[in-house]
Amino acid sequence: MRRLACAGAALLAALASAPTLADSASIRVPADAPAAWKNECSSCHVAYPPQLLGKSSWHTVMKGLDKHFGSDASMAAADAKAITDFLDRYAPPDGGRHDAANGRITQTQWFKRKHREIPASALSSKEVRSAANCQACHSSAEKGVFSEHQLTPLGRRFED
Amino acid sequence: MKTRHIVALIAGCTLYAAAAFGETQQTVLGGYSTQAGSSFTPSPDRGRSLFAANHSASADFPSCTKCHGSDPGASGKHAITGKTIAPMSARANPERFTDAAKTEKWFRRNCREVIGRECSAGEKADVLAYLIKGS
Numbered sequence: 168m169r170r171l172a173c174a175g176a177a178l179l180a181a182l183a184s185a186p187t188l189a190d191s192a193s194i195r196v197p198a199d200a201p202a203a204w205k206n207e208c209s210s211c212h213v214a215y216p217p218q219l220l221g222k223s224s225w226h227t228v229m230k231g232l233d234k235h236f237g238s239d240a241s242m243a244a245a246d247a248k249a250i251t252d253f254l255d256r257y258a259p260p261d262g263g264r265h266d267a268a269n270g271r272i273t274q275t276q277w278f279k280r281k282h283r284e285i286p287a288s289a290l291s292s293k294e295v296r297s298a299a300n301c302q303a304c305h306s307s308a309e310k311g312v313f314s315e316h317q318l319t320p321l322g323r324r325f326e327d
Numbered sequence: 328m329k330t331r332h333i334v335a336l337i338a339g340c341t342l343y344a345a346a347a348f349g350e351t352q353q354t355v356l357g358g359y360s361t362q363a364g365s366s367f368t369p370s371p372d373r374g375r376s377l378f379a380a381n382h383s384a385s386a387d388f389p390s391c392t393k394c395h396g397s398d399p400g401a402s403g404k405h406a407i408t409g410k411t412i413a414p415m416s417a418r419a420n421p422e423r424f425t426d427a428a429k430t431e432k433w434f435r436r437n438c439r440e441v442i443g444r445e446c447s448a449g450e451k452a453d454v455l456a457y458l459i460k461g462s
Contacts, residue, residue, distance in 0.1 A: 212408040237387065237407065239436040296409040303409060 194218050196311040201253050203246035209309075211238060213302045216311040217257035219272045221265040225254040228270035236271075273298040281313075285325045294321060351425040352417055356455040358427060362448035371461025374453035377446075384443030391441060391454075399458055417459040424455060 194216050208214040217225070229251045233241040259265045264276035272278055273290075282290065282298070290298040302308040304322030318326060360369050379397065381389040388394055388406045396403035399416035414420040424430050434454075438446035446454070 211405055212410050239439055241436070242432070297407065300409045 194311050194313060197253075197257055199253070199256075201249040203242070203249045204253055207240070207242055207246060208250065211240070212299060213308045215272055215301075217254045218259065218311075219265065219277075220254075220258060220267065220270070220275065221261050221263060222255060222258040223261045224265070224267045224270050224275075225258050226251070227268070229254070231270070271299070289325055351427075352423070352455075352459050355424045355427045355430055356452060356459060359448045359452035359455065363452055364449075367449055367452070369449075369452040369456035371453070371457040373450075374455070374457030375461065377450055378454055378457060382442045385440055388441055391437065393441075415458050424459065430455075 196214070196216050200214075204214060220228070228235070229247060232247065233239055235241075264280070266276075267274040278298075289295065295303045301313065302319075304319055304325065305313045305317060306319045306322070307314075307317045315326065356369065360367055363369075378391045378395075378399075383389070392403075393406045394403050394412060395415050396412075400414055400419040402414055403412040404410070405412060413422075415423060417423045434446055434451050438444065438450075
């Protein structure tokens with residue numbers, strides 16, 4: 168009986184940490200996010216939760232911080248290491264729908280599927296600026312919440 | 328006797344002013360001024376010009392004001408991502424320039440992006456003089 172309970176708990180834990188979690192609408196920012204991630208990765212845009220991009224894709228991002236999508240996001244090596252370790256803990260494994268060779272979440276299969284009903288022209292319209300500007304449409308993006316029930320007025324306009 | 332009183336009064340006022348602006352802001356500004364040389368005096372006007380001028384390194388953000396806005400007392404908006412950036416004026420935002428490493432990191436990044444090179448110590452002192460005192 169105790170053995171069964173343990174097996175059940177292990178299964179639940181495995182399910183909870185499985186990459187499919189990112190498919191649910193409630194991706195949360197993990198509680199052990201290091202200060203470097205909170206400070207550095209949220210200064211120019213909302214800090215994208217680690218669950219949104221595959222492991223190797225994150226590595227691509229972290230290796231090119233000096234030429235980061237047209238910006239200079241280089242930082243102290245110790246900070247970059249703490250951030251990479253954190254991303255590694257929660258990133259889905261390679262080979263799934265979260266891969267993007269150029270490190271863009273907005274280019275993943277996963278992102279495209281979630282937004283398949285939104286025309287590309289809307290995602291790059293003047294008000295939104297860029298599909299990567301999650302908080303233009305998702306009111307709780309800073310907490311890592313992207314539920315279709317928590318949209319900004321602008322986001323609601325694109326809802327089906 | 329009399330002059331001594333006046334000297335003490337002036338020293339007191341200077342200290343008071345420094346405390347009012349935030350001690351660390353003065354230290355950060357002072358650090359750049361010292362680096363710029365003994366004959367250097369920071370100029371808020373030069374700082375304002377550098378901040379508002381169009382430079383040529385980036386088509387997306389030719390000026391500092393493209394992201395920080397033309398009124399340093401108000402919030403800015405990142406030119407690419409649209410993210411809100413808190414006001415740059417120390418008066419509107421007392422947390423500004425209270426962490427020398429942070430200030431230096433952003434000068435390095437932003438000057439390279441906008442002007443295409445790092446800013447000199449004198450230029451940084453000018454910009455801080457503008458944002459701490461002149462805005």
